[in-house]
Amino acid sequence: MAVLDLQNTGKAFGAVWAVEDVSFTVAKGEIVALLGPSGCGKTTTLRLIAGFETPDRGRIFMNGADVALKRPYERNIGLVFQDYALFPHMTVAENIAFGMKHRGVKRSEIPARTAEVLERVKLPGLENRRPSQLSGGQQQRVALARALVTQPDVMLLDEPLSNLDAKLRHHLRLELRQILAGAGCTSIIVTHDQSEAMSLADRIILMNAGRIEQIDTPAGLYARPRTRFSADFIGQANWFDGVMHGGRVASKAGAIAVPAASGGFGEGAPVSVCVRPERITVLAGGHDAAPYATCIAGRLEAVEHLGSDLSLWVRIATGELVQAVVKNAGAAPPDPGSGVTLAFGPEDCILLPAKDTSA
Amino acid sequence: MSKRLADGLFTALYIGLIAGAALFLLIPVVVSLILSFDARSFIGPFPPKDFSLRWYREFFNDSYYHAGLMTSLYIATVATLVSTVTGALAAIALDRLQFRGRDILQALFLSPLIIPSVIIGFSVLIFAARLGIIDGMPRLLMGHILITFPYVLRATLATLKGIKPSYYEAALSLGATPAQALWHVILPLARTGILAGAIFAFIISFDEVGVSLFLSDSFSYTLPVALLAQMHANLNLTVAAVSVLFILVTMVLIWILDRVAGLDKVVGTGVYGR
Numbered sequence: 082m083a084v085l086d087l088q089n090t091g092k093a094f095g096a097v098w099a100v101e102d103v104s105f106t107v108a109k110g111e112i113v114a115l116l117g118p119s120g121c122g123k124t125t126t127l128r129l130i131a132g133f134e135t136p137d138r139g140r141i142f143m144n145g146a147d148v149a150l151k152r153p154y155e156r157n158i159g160l161v162f163q164d165y166a167l168f169p170h171m172t173v174a175e176n177i178a179f180g181m182k183h184r185g186v187k188r189s190e191i192p193a194r195t196a197e198v199l200e201r202v203k204l205p206g207l208e209n210r211r212p213s214q215l216s217g218g219q220q221q222r223v224a225l226a227r228a229l230v231t232q233p234d235v236m237l238l239d240e241p242l243s244n245l246d247a248k249l250r251h252h253l254r255l256e257l258r259q260i261l262a263g264a265g266c267t268s269i270i271v272t273h274d275q276s277e278a279m280s281l282a283d284r285i286i287l288m289n290a291g292r293i294e295q296i297d298t299p300a301g302l303y304a305r306p307r308t309r310f311s312a313d314f315i316g317q318a319n320w321f322d323g324v325m326h327g328g329r330v331a332s333k334a335g336a337i338a339v340p341a342a343s344g345g346f347g348e349g350a351p352v353s354v355c356v357r358p359e360r361i362t363v364l365a366g367g368h369d370a371a372p373y374a375t376c377i378a379g380r381l382e383a384v385e386h387l388g389s390d391l392s393l394w395v396r397i398a399t400g401e402l403v404q405a406v407v408k409n410a411g412a413a414p415p416d417p418g419s420g421v422t423l424a425f426g427p428e429d430c431i432l433l434p435a436k437d438t439s440a
Numbered sequence: 441m442s443k444r445l446a447d448g449l450f451t452a453l454y455i456g457l458i459a460g461a462a463l464f465l466l467i468p469v470v471v472s473l474i475l476s477f478d479a480r481s482f483i484g485p486f487p488p489k490d491f492s493l494r495w496y497r498e499f500f501n502d503s504y505y506h507a508g509l510m511t512s513l514y515i516a517t518v519a520t521l522v523s524t525v526t527g528a529l530a531a532i533a534l535d536r537l538q539f540r541g542r543d544i545l546q547a548l549f550l551s552p553l554i555i556p557s558v559i560i561g562f563s564v565l566i567f568a569a570r571l572g573i574i575d576g577m578p579r580l581l582m583g584h585i586l587i588t589f590p591y592v593l594r595a596t597l598a599t600l601k602g603i604k605p606s607y608y609e610a611a612l613s614l615g616a617t618p619a620q621a622l623w624h625v626i627l628p629l630a631r632t633g634i635l636a637g638a639i640f641a642f643i644i645s646f647d648e649v650g651v652s653l654f655l656s657d658s659f660s661y662t663l664p665v666a667l668l669a670q671m672h673a674n675l676n677l678t679v680a681a682v683s684v685l686f687i688l689v690t691m692v693l694i695w696i697l698d699r700v701a702g703l704d705k706v707v708g709t710g711v712y713g714r
Binding site: 131132133152153154158159160162163164166168169170179180183184227228231237 | 604606607609610611612613614615616617620624625628629
């Protein structure tokens, strides 16, 4: 049985539906990311689950019980705030004990459980520090420990890593996942950072304008976006618009071979083809492109060094810029200004309905 | 005129203006400080030639002043206690709850700050009479609670504004009821603001004249009222001695206030904040 089940949940502020119609379930022990641009309703969804907001429509079930009208303290949730919200007038131990006291844990058990949870978040022995004496990363872990220690049915994390600097953020990402998975905690992580969602979550719920755009595993969402919004939000995308013609897509840039299996589009149907930058091979101009099904000629406009990768920006005949990403394996890229050929196969293409028909 | 010269002139003018203002405020204080130690039995030309503590002795031996001092301390203490509890609670309600007329209610609560004390004094006098309260003491208490309440309210509100809403929500998410969250998290965090408001309330009550004038009677009067009456009846330098004591008490309280919370919490930080 699902630990959490939202059914057509919606919340309006005045005349605006911040969350319009959201339905999803989360299984026990699963880590799910609520991903989307700012204003998409992901934070409101989190606040609905936490009980800080009451839904205007739909229902919210936790372990089978309808909690939509329950107050936050009547739900067994854990919450890690973006700013951590550690009580500044309490020590680390007092912060961690706060939830246990209010959730009826026996007083005699509290010290042992505090030590145990600090061990789990790799901060043993810091019981008597004040939050102001901790680094950002340590505060984040104490906030996590404080929420974990009451063994919540659902753990909610609001942009848990966004207040940390880039290096620490990448480091803590893996650790956060290990801690959550190790505790067997059913978790929902709200984030606007797609790479954070990809690396932390078992499943991603992609939201847009108060609705769910797509729910899939990180790999599935990347490989099989169902809408143009999904394809654009997760990773980078080059777009070629055209119509179906003889099993290929006739676009302004030329004929593009697409996977035969991506049916559903009849002859003459308007479509958009998405090609990820790393799936495009850049060949020197005039190169024999025989093994590739699709070749588009262009001129290399700029080379961006991204460290491990090189990003090549190519202007094609239609005037559009196409991005290709290649490994920085030591070979010098073509000179900017030189003619190149962009090559890819049908399996590198994602076929979606054309822009104007996909709302 | 060169830019440098203009700058120099401006700076000199600016410093002169500030110095002038400071002297204007300080000279009367210094004069009464010196006069309070005057050994002469009459008010003679300044400066005095001999010094003594006779006016301080006079003050402490005078039962009229003594009663005024006791009343002032009693009124200030009780008014501060009542204002602190009600003011802090009102501030929490105004800060946490969203309801219609919230801004109007807040303006109403703060209005004793801008309403002239003559009007407050007269209103409380009439109101108390209507309620059948004819004793000076309860009347004085009513008036002083009214004028000290907004100071506690404002100081607490300012502190509450600086408390992130996520603290309260974190407490709720950890199983605390709203009342428990307020008691264990919000109140301790607002402590300095409430304390600052309380000290300021005490100072305001202790120094207050206008409202007390209306509400005092011949049995219950505050020290400033006693002082004023004595100045009219038989002017001598006890007034100067009392003034010095007043300044001392207020200075000590202001110093404590600044140590506890920082003065800017109570008197504000101007248009730009900090």
